Amino acid sequence: MKKKKELKISRRTVMKGALAAGAMMSAGSIPSKLFAGEYNIPDPLKPLPTTGGNMRWIDSGDMKGVFWKKLFPEYAASRGITIEYDGLPWKEINKIVPIAIRNGTVHDVFQLPLGMDPGVAVAEGWVQPWDDYIENIDEWLAAFPSGVYLPGVNQFNGKTYGTCLTANKRTGTCLLYSEKYMSEAGYDPQAGRMTYSEIRDAAKKITKNGNGQYYGWIIGGNQVNRWEDVVHTFGQVGGAHSGRGGFTNRHINFQNGKFQIASDQYMEAVELLLQLKSDGSAFPGVMSMNAPQARALMPQGAAGMIFQGPWCIGVWGRDAPDWKYGIASEPVPDGKEAQPLYIAEGGSNTFWLSANSTMGPFAGDLIRFMGTEQGQIYWAQTVGAADPAVNPDAVAKAGLTGPSAQALAMFAKNILVGPNPIVRNKDVGVVAAKSRVPDPSLALVIQGLYTGQLKGVEAQLKDCNQRYEDALDKAVEEARADGANVTRDDWVFPNWDVYSNYGAEKYQEL
Template sequence: MSSPGDLSLSRRALLRLAGIGGSSMLLTACGGFGRSTPANNNSSGAATAPNATTTTSTSSGATTTTAATSGTPAASGSSAVNWNIVDTGAQLPSSQVTLRWMDSGDVKANFFKAFFPAYTTRHPNIQVQYDGTNWNEITQVVTLGFRNGTAPDVFQLPPTITAAQAEANGWIGALDDIVPNWADVKGRFPAGMFAAGVTDFGGKTYGYPFTSNKRINNLLLYNQDHLQQAGYDPSSKPLTWDEFRAACKKCTDQGAGKYYGLIIGIAQSGQLTGFIDTLAEMAGAHGGVIPVGSNGGEFNHLTGQFNFTSDEFVSAVELLLAIKSDGSIFPGSVSLDAPGARGRMPQGLAAMILQGPWNIPIWTTASADFHLGVSLAPQKDPNHIWPLTYGPGGSNTWYYASSTQLGSVVGDMFAYLGTVDGQTAWAHFDPAGDPAAFPEALAKAQLDPLSAKAAKLAADYTRLRPDPSVKNPDVFKVFEAFQQPTPNYNDTLVGLFTGDLQDVKQTMTSLQDRMNAALDDAIKTAQSRGAKVSRDDFVFSDWDPSQDYTSLYRK
């Protein structure tokens, strides 16, 4: 097994970018599990691309973009994208048509608000109604649309519907049937982007994850001015756990009530779990999140057991509680959701937060007085850093409705998004929050320095992990049968933070026992429903956590 200390920040590693998002990475953002989920759409807002579109708001709050309003390349900063939308051979309609595209918006909306007008310039009879909205709206519109045949042509699945369910009910169509030369397009993507039981069913591909999961959702994002005044500079080397605690205290003291050392959006489920997962995994608690319950569970695929009693996890929780006992955490953090917490960073109200790269383009334009810094999360031993892990699939996955009459248009667009040109254009508008899947696209794109650093850290400190549901698709029946114990992982951490629960080791042991028992019960339930599955399906004894586990995802 190679040493974790060999994970250097090399440019060569950046060019290896493939696949994308750590267990702690995905979980932080509201609960992803190496799948495309609402977890990965965390930005509190998005700067729109100039000259891109005419945008209006629907009654539900969705952003509707009509793509026929601009024929000029949309700009981002000082440079513009030269759209190279070539003829794919798709038999496009000749009449006037409007494609409906719905997703969760945020930073990625910047790309679509520029791409759709460019596409309409190339094909003037094809307009696009783009609805970048919230997950409640997606759940309502898509779920109802499946029932009455009014689903958007392209969409992200609601968190209440799995891809397996959508495919089994005939609600989504196969990319093989609409994307010209689909085998060639699919073959351009890195290993782990497509996987049986995740994007593929019955030998065909239904989900299109054209953005990568290889990102770190819990970077240390910090106010340079506050930390420099306190005597700390994590720009070249991450803080140790002891330095992190001391820096939180020093910043709080110098802030004198005007700002605090650390802020966390504890009221949003998944924020504390992601915080702890990141610290523990990088300290050596090998594992990753599996989708059991609303917050998943930090799981060691080497042993097939949950990870909560490891020294790394217990120590990470104790560190958090020590920072709290110092009075270094922003007051009211228990009542803040993730947007509420991160929205206070550009205001200078906190020195540090563990959050994701989607904040970078927003914060760097929010205030000229705010100087953002980006680093790895604090490390128990900076000389022995283990990588975070991520599962198969992308940071976002799009589907098309099987009922669409515009499959050729969808296929034509999807084909473009699977080219180096399309991926490079994506990286131009959404450089680090939802990274482009192609390493060469990231290399070609002119990323801002902080986004480039976030991408480089992700390249060097994330690895593709095994997934039991790819090993045995019947594992999905276990996930469906799983009954989350009470209190769950997130609630346990909140209870420890508030003092309602005492004794970290005992509490985490109790949590681990409950989670293992619940998994055993779910396996028995799945078996009673015909699943051929056992606890052995969750064990990967050949896994080296310092390396990408690619053998499971060979093309």
């Protein structure tokens, strides 16, 4: 009997093939389509270096990380490089990046710590412009919606130092709820925005139905920014119009340039949190868990409601695909109409290229691709509403459905672009660099009120407001002493119509 011929591939043959493929890739001579992956990565617009190398990338992870982990291996293979990705929580980014900058080991592409003025990063020489690495950058920038790339925000000295692939049109305090528990409590948040009383009542009923097995509401209480986020956004919904972003924007009413931490709307929001606790509706142990831990307990049936961001959608979809939940807008104080929320101009998730990086050509090539419509569609299809792609056409073509599509529609309806002092006067950046959030911050004050260590909501918020005013005055004073041309009037936008977007023409009117 004739022996069937077998295909034998020795280890040496495989290694030879791999080496040959590697050589071809490093020569940049093979079209990327040869790599049949999930993504159709186009060829670079100009030949990339043939030296290969390892590109290190750090960002705040979450759904971004899910996408990068799928795309990076394919991109790296197509360009003959390796990519080392670190997706970490902001708390870690805030610690790691400054240390890495200090000792010269920062990643090739990184995000700046929260609150750090990008102008400082440019002035200190930590970052280099993308202009030399993104082919036809002017044409590329023109494809983005207006207001994403702005001098003083991500462009300095006529060059683009920060690249944004995502929009900041989202909130982190949506009402996310268990459909089952909410329905058993007799509420349907999809029928309309819930009021504070309804939230409180629903939480009570869910807790009663849970009989010790589950509770009405949960929050990651040891992650202090969650308290501030909830009160800030709820306050805005209640009518305390203010900016979002860092210390020099957040909580400031741009109609008069003053902090409004002691406003009635903020007090009402704090009172709601305290009532949820005093009603016994809060999950026991919220003070000893962070936001991801609280989020993870929702699909386990531990609580009926959480005020969190759209990033939960992707995580729950992956970890608990069968769990039924809903997403709705933030609640409104009783008897009031919900007011708009505001974002500053510019995108989100700004990526900076380390001044020491030698991987600029690859980073630029990748960022350029991600800014194209196809790249944005890929992004939107994986990341969804968690970090919405900045290109609205791409989002529309991504075919999103379910909670992601619902969240994006909700953000489009609820959020307007508000004024941004740094767009008006770039010296506001100097103030940002000088500013220090006073101790205890609003986040900690709310935490202290919740734990009962601080007493008297009104008195505490008034004190806190005054501390913030003093801190901003001091930072302005220090900036002026250093030669910055800035005053507190730069925070006053008398032509701000709180019901419409604040665009370039409005800045020109000032």
